[in-house]
Amino acid sequence: MSTLAQHLLNGLMQGTIYGIVAMGFTIFFGVMNVIKFSHGDVLALGAFGSLSAVLSLQPLGLPPALQLLAAFAAAILLSGAIGALIARTLIMPLREAPPLNMLLMTMMVGTVLREGIRLFYPGGTNPQRYPELLPHGGFSVANVFVRYDGLILVFAGIASIALVHWVITRTRLGLAIRAVAEDSEVAQTMGIDFAKIIPVTFALGSLTAGFAGVLFGLYYSEINYGMGLLLAIIGFSAAIVGGLGNIWGAILGGYLFAGLQTLVVAAIPSLSDYKNVVAFVVVIMLMTWRPTGLLGEGESARV
Amino acid sequence: MTGILLECRGLTMRFGGVLALDGLDFTVNAGEVLGLIGPNGSGKTTFFNVVSGIYRLNAGTIHLEDSDITHSSPGSISAQGLARTFQRSRLNLSLTVFDNVVLGAYRQVHSGLWHNIVRRRAFHDEARRVASEARDLLAVFNVALADRLFDTADSLGMIDRRRVEICRALIGHPKLVLLDEPSAGMTIDETDAVMDEILGIRKAFGDLSVVIVEHEMGLIQRVTDRCAVLNYGKKIAEGPYREVSQDPVVRTAYLGHT
């Protein structure tokens, strides 16, 4: 029973992280018709940034809560800044180029970030231990042991998704973002500053990714330079299967993918190594069946 | 030639809440030049898109000669002899004029691997034949244009690009060609020139039927046998231009006063 609970918790955590990544993909696509493939590596950058921050503060012997704060702050600032920078310097200038060029470019940017971590972070080729800053232990409920840290992380992740959703749907900034996503020309004639909104949007999506990077590190107690690549592929497929441009779709897609993985691992343990293969096959079949996504594309998607 | 070439009955097309075509009946007789006019948004381009198979009708039927093309794909409709040009230029600008025009001859050439890779002599003979046909077509418009067969399309001015698009539509020997605002963006003189050329095309291809969407009334007057006026997706008048232009219903539609 407790292994089932463990699987479920893993699945929830994975799904939350995938959902956050997928949300970023879908927002970027909605607002600029761009698949920003470096998104996963921006997450990794945030994770490593947070690790650096925590490690460099260790001599000070701060309480874990402050270390956590530093970790999140570092990740959010770093990822958000890099995301906005990439948008400003590379994505916006190339927006008239064929979509293939944009996709290739963002893949290469991701590669640069990834290799950068591998080459320039001390010992970057190897996985890095991530400090355990959350309370240990847990509690038992109906013969099932629930970890405190797992619970906190899942809630934090869901909270961040809810926060982004709130920003998009209930703030003026979110309104501006949605306006640009729907029709950037009309939005500009209405006085929305395209050149400001785009980097801000990318910053928003990217800092959420940084946040997710810290969650990843705290949950798995380990990060590695290549973590962003698989997350990006999964996040991208989650966004497509949910419907590009549709935030709920992205979240659904993330949990769907994690659910498929969990199913394989829990039900057919001998196939655990193939969990991604199975999940991808199912997702690809879903995409072939419903190319515009399970929840339909956001209004911004143009044929 | 006599007889009905294109018969449309009860065409209805909805986009979300907008009714673009409202039970439209439309007939084109073989060999005629028919003008299609009406205020902006009256459904003219939608009509073209529906007839050429790009949009799917909500209701109604379309027959090309005896064949029901209501649910046919764009490819099969063009195979049955219907060609069209587009309002916004849709040429592959990085390719040559030849490459663009040849697209219209897709059905006439051999596209098999064997023919293209191994039987090179046969391929070159065929290419030569098509190039010669393309040159002749372009020359109907403008001899200078015919010499530019292997220039890239982006080196051509807008009017020449229009001409290339018309040639692309015609090289497949269609029975019916739909011209969507061929004179858009041109000056009066340029429009006159294009119209002479279209008349010249009619002479060269005696059995060709043409439907022209236009805003330039002088053109419609000069070139068409009769015209149909659309408003809000319905046909509100039909007949020779001089009759239709006097029709009070048509004037109200355009000018807006009762």
Added chain:
Amino acid sequence: MRSGSKAMRSISAGPVLVAVIVCAVVVTTLVRIEDQKLLVVELAAIVIATLLAMKFGIADKVETSARHHPWIGRASIIVATLAVLSVLREDTFGLLMLATVLLYVTTCIGVTIQMGYAGLTNFSAAAFVGTGAYTAALLDARHLLPDPLILLSGGLVAVAIGSLLLLPVLRTRGHYAALITLAFGVMFNVFLDASDSLGGPQGLKVGGINLLGWDFSNDLHLFGYEFSFYVNYVLLASVVASLAMVLAAILDKSWIGIWLDAVRLDETTSAVFGLNIGRWKILAFTIGNFLAGISGAIYAKMAGFIAPNNFTLSDSLIIVSIVILGGIGNRWGVPPAALIVILLPEKLQFIQEYRLLLYAALVIGILVARPGGFLERRTRRFDLATT
């Protein structure tokens, strides 16, 4: 008429001959030189020469010369290749590298047809190369087929595996194809790593090539000189790469080339004129995968050993980098780009660790500054003698 008057001026064969000789010398020296400083000097010289050549339109002169003397051009390339091989006859590592470059050229020509001609995004080219490689390894271990058929099978199995991806790849939107091929590439690796019957992460050993009695593992003794057995592989790879180049050339100058371009540039309009979009995408995808599979099979038998980490996403990205750097859609850009991307990191030890980073940065630079690549694709103009 214009084309007539050009023929009347006599175009010398000089430029194309000089170009071939220069390329031969460059390739030979790049392979032979070990001293790092000297290499950097040579590279700088090449860069300067290339920039000058671009400025003075030398590429056009060479191209015109080659067009007017096609047989001299082809003969000189063959002679130059043999000459280079003679000079490098005992440099086993150099020969191995050359053969690898030529196999990459083959794969990249295939990807050029997929991406440059038909506009299909393929981020899993290395997986198809790997498919060919593993096919060769498995068939070889069971001694089921003679080697020529094994190599062919490598290509055919790659085509078969590729056909699994066809339905999703045919969907209109480019990023579906991109995602599908990405996911496929990753899954391919997962599958190989996890599967013990395919050797798992440790990989498989593969025998050498024996083409109808010509045993590739024997050194050659010609004219009193000894040629390392790798010369055999270089010769085979050269032939295969040349055939790939010729195929790309013929396809380009045919109706099929025009239809592929039409599909890439404007699917909707092409469909209106009756083009079966699916048919042409499938053709391009298939040909590309076939070339990748064959080069994988040859690679497996040449290297004698293959493992999953020979065919990762990074390798697919390197292949895509080569195609873009050389000039997407221009087959003549592929050999120099492949040479630079594959050979240089082997020679310049100090950049080896950084090579992926450097390629990625270079591709970003190209995409921003010169999206057409170094050698922009030539406009298709048929040589039709008019009557």
